[in-house]
Amino acid sequence: MYPLIRPLLFSFKPETAHLITLDALQFAYRLGLLPQFAKRPADNPHKAMGLIFPNPVGLAAGLDKNGDHINALAALGFGFIEIGTVTPRAQEGNPKPRLFRLPEAQGIINRMGFNNHGVDALIENVKRTDYRGILGINIGKNFDTPIEHAAADYLIGLRRVYTYASYVAINISSPNTKNLRQLQGNEELDALLTQLKAEQEKLADVHGKYVPLALKIAPDLDSEQIRQIATLLQRHRIDGVIATNTTLTRTGIEHVSQHTETGGLSGAPLRDRSTAVIRELAAALQGALPIIGVGGILSGEDAAEKVRAGAALVQIYSGLIYRGPELINECVKAIGNSRSGVE
Template sequence: MVPMLYPLLRQFFFALDPEVAHGIGMTGVELLRATGASCLLASPVPPDPVSVMGLSFPNPVGLAAGLDKNGEHVDALAALGFGFIEIGTVTPRPQPGNPRPRMFRIPDRQAIINRMGFNNDGVDRLLANVAAARFPRQGGVLGINIGKNFDTPIERAADDYLFCLERVYGAASYVAVNISSPNTRNLRDLQQDAALDSLLGSLKVAQARLADRHGRYVPLALKIAPDLDESQVRAIADLLRRHRIDAVIATNTTVTRVGVEGRPHADEAGGLSGAPLLALSTAIVRQLAVALAGELPIIGVGGIMSGADAAARIAAGASLVQFYTGFIYRGPDLVGEAAAAIARQRQA
């Protein structure tokens, strides 16, 4: 019943504007949780505990940032079996994001192009939502993804990241630093050597100070783009090791259009996600795995649309996986499928 139900729902959702469909879908997920009926959409997820970044995950399959930007649906999403939930990207101040329309489906390629632009209600609203959620209080692993406001000059970007880190530290299991969205002007400039070196140094100083204040260490993960060459990947890996960053999330969306050429909406500005990103993101994970030589874990995200994709990402060098677009196209059943595929691979 579970694999058959979501494709019918998807036909309804895909007839709507993507953002309208998102709002209705999240309302539906909340209703299923409230009535104890989440099992109607999600198959049971096999336990497959793993320890990464010093945190204990019940399974290695997580929800990527972007689906729940304001942390409004943490408990409902956790009920679908995710081993961890990442919310955000959140910025210091609320901002509306880019003008609509700003999200476009390419169904025959299982892809989405978005130029959302970090639309969110600000860090204080996110923290109020997290405080009301049961999942983190019950030991669930909750990542909070932080970014900069669109109108903060790039040379002052560190101020926004440090502000958000200070605010979310006490509520997060780990903090993801998003410097790789293509939809905030100049943001990816922070991946360049000198800028990244400075940012990571500032974040690690703040992390040490906050660990002393809160009496617990909250790991930092850096989220990078897929549109990097091997020399850039090696340079980033060197900085991650030097600054003792706790993990790297690979990857964000791509500005390339390989795999969707000539399709409706393919020329829209924004980041491409979904199946066309699979090979590119997996290649970055492989390059990171070689460059890092096991010194810090990799969280693999991008193009995961099946259990086989998830297992392949682990085989490429990731310790955990996440998806967002796969969740839109495949539904909650992908969580259990991915967890089962990874568990079988580990037992083989």
């Protein structure tokens, strides 16, 4: 049914359509209508970060920033849900308009800027959910926290969400918070991971529960930066890496009228670069920790390609906007066929 609904949704401004879609999804969930929109994929369990995922296709962070719609989104058949990015304090994000569709390229440009209601509001939403599957919580820093004090915000986020998350994603790669990507630098990242790992171990002792950490990185890294990050991930025994966030490049979409809008580009134009980063990461990590592949997945074959490049799991977001819930089942099947050698 989604191909019939999409033209109507695309007639609204992107951010308005986003809110309408989530509200409609929630309404359909409460009425038990979601099975008519999405066939749940067959179980295809996979172990990563010490967790058992019922299938390898997850929802990327950004779609449900505050955890308002966890139950409804999970009912679409995702193997795991990642909510956020959430910051210690509520913030409005960047001025509107800040979200742009590029239908000709099957892409999206956003400069949202971590708009969210704050970590305490997210936790209250998590407490209310019936969802008992794999829940990732993605944390970031407030826009007005100086970059030299960023670690304090991440530590606040980690402490607050620790007991509610299956894993915690550390977002240092959004292009829409000033200077945030500096944290991917070798010295900055080494210092940040040192503090986060020490806090993780302390929290594990206090709560009797080990919650994995996954670092989310940018696609706009060169080979040397990727190797350095891989080395630090192993040195600090980080549990996973999410590759990748959105890109600042506009290669291949110069013909699209809105390509000059500032912000991170996602969707089909990101696919090849994201996969290339996954491939380089996999070569550098040699299986030391799992990669969650995200970026430009608009078909089952796109998901399978990420797995062949070295990803253990994948996440979708922009593809869901263009393809709808059927993409989830398609990706689960394609990954299953790829792993079993069936073409």
